[in-house]
Amino acid sequence: MSELYPAIKPFDSQMLAVGQGHTLYLEQTGNPKGLPVLFLHGGPGAGIGEEYRRFFDPQLYRIIGFDQRGCGRSMPFGQLQENTSQRLIEDVLAIKQHLQIDTWLLFGGSWGSTLALLVAISQPEAVSGLILRGIFLARQQDYAWFLDPDGGAAQLFPDYYQDFLQPIKESLTSQNIVDAYYHIFTSGDDVSKMAAIKAWYLWETRISRLHVQVDEENLVPDVHHAISLAILECHYIKYQCFIDENYILKQLDKISHIPTNIIHGRYDSVCKLEAAYSLHQGLNNSQLTIVPEAGHSAFETKTSAALCMATKAMASFLREDK
Template sequence: MVRYPLVEPFDEGVLETSDGHHIRWERVGSPGGKPAVVLHGGPGSGAAPWWRRYFDPERYCVTLFDQRGCGGSRPLASDPDADLSTITTQHLIADIEALRELHAVERWLVLGGSWGSTLGLAYAVAHPERVSEMVFWGAVTTTREEVDWLTWTMGEIYPEAFASLRSLVPHVERGGNLTIAINELLLDRDPAVHHRAARAWCDWEERLAALTGPPVASPRYADPTFALGFARLVTHFFGHHAFLPSDGISGHLDAIRDIPAVLVRGRLDIAAPLGVVHRLVERLPLATLHVVEDEDHGGAEVTDGLIVRATDDFAR
């Protein structure tokens, strides 16, 4: 067993924001344990129960929450009248801070995966005094370089699958913002238009999930409501490059240079260039990057073991 057994929350509730969002949250572990917060990926995947298993429930008090627009939070990004203008990285950072204050936490460990690592780094550089340690897997920073890699560069590796995605917006030339163009289709009020775009984007996600062999269908995309909300949020955040300037994270690393950190990436993770994270860690003296040779973006047993080892070490 690599991860801890699944435990049930000892507390849960809803955070109401001033702009009409209801953020579902839960707390697991020991009420007096070391504080931690989980930032799920996607964007739009939701805080699934398996996230709880990265922490020793005897030593941690962990806050998990569904980010705006997904999971048990409301309104959903899949709603016909969804307003994505109130779902940005800055809004999510404010939600993290509101949850920290709600639970009377001074500082906490931040654990994030994939998109959650971008959000975690953005939160840390904005509020370094509130972060005790950082643990990120599938680490990315969602810069334009990385988003272009996810689309145009990977399109050279999987030209057949990419041609299907590109066929939705043939007017967008290489170098253009493909994710924004697809997001516009996803927000079209015609169900035939937005569901077709959602299916196409989720097909592309499935293609990138494995380096070789045929794509493996993800059960969660079989739900058209989930697929639509997920695709809307992903293309919304990616199309705006995480709502951060190009140096929004890399230009502020001095703020987090004294925060211990563990980052994990699979060598076979083709969803983003590994070099971006490697260069980032080179500038953080207390950060360690583990490159797992035989695992991809989703990670597996080795990645899980490294994450659990990190949370265990930081609990001492």
């Protein structure tokens, strides 16, 4: 990951109450007077971690990150109530108001790309630009690619897919995959719940990189992270991310003027490349970079390099545009 900027610490962190019993962890890094950029993490449920800060030149950017509802350091942890796409959009707008920001750049990968697009559609006048990686458009075909036995991921990784199905095999005759997992996550005993969480997390982690990590003991290093990722992803997929089918592509006219950089790994097995291509085709002011020798992860070497190049180029463009 030598292409990344050096590791840095936040200059500010706080807990922000946003209503419905939810409080968000919010942090800022880099230059307090720099170009404001909001980092939107994936999952849902992945949390921000620390490495995301390294995609941005800390001299140029005021880097803003937060843990979305129910994950990371936000509270209450794992909460599904009042945890919808609409609430997350409201949270982003509340953060913008709280930090007194007029316009900002949105940077999101995977589910973060979905949320960035939803936020931009809801308030396009406040978005100076978009940098999006590993595009997920929350369509039925995107869910099917990731989870269905006839989907792309299952066809590429049939052995790993069988491991993924193991905790729910007895339920598949009466329930679909997502409902079976959701039942365990929300009402199963502790043993079955943790087995299901590990299986869900392993499935996504195993297929996220072009070169699969061999040491499986290190694939679930953080149980806290695995719990929120599995449960919240399942929750959002069960309810089709709380948006209508093909909603994003139907709304692109609202954001077609926003400069957009789209980055997607050629061999992404979590989010199919077609989504990035379709998004690019619908946005007149977009640039698509298909990263060779890369899967879904933002931290594969060539993807990290492409993201850093995108933030550098966007900073130059936005400063010239003023």
